[in-house]
Amino acid sequence: MPKQSEIEVPLLEVLISLGGQGKPKEIYPLVTQKFHNITQEDLDNVWNLVETNGLIVSNG
Numbered sequence: 581m582p583k584q585s586e587i588e589v590p591l592l593e594v595l596i597s598l599g600g601q602g603k604p605k606e607i608y609p610l611v612t613q614k615f616h617n618i619t620q621e622d623l624d625n626v627w628n629l630v631e632t633n634g635l636i637v638s639n640g
Contacts, residue, residue, distance in 0.1 A: 581618065581622055581626075582615055582618075587611065590611050590614040591607070594610040594611050594614075597610070598610075
C-alpha cells in the first residue's frame with residue numbers, strides 16, 4: 581500500500597479532473613488506477629476500514 585504522502589498528488593490530480601469535488605466511491609477507483617501494485621484485497625481492506633470508522637459521509 582502506498583504511504584499517505586504518495587497518495588496526495590494523485591488524489592489532487594483526480595480532484596482537479598473532477599472539477600474539485602467528488603464522492604469517495606467516485607474518487608477511490610480513479611486514484612487507485614494510478615497505483616498498479618495495489619491488489620483487490622488491499623482495496624477491500626481499505627474500504628472496510630473507511631466504512632467501519634465512519635470516514636465516508638453519505639448524502640443518500
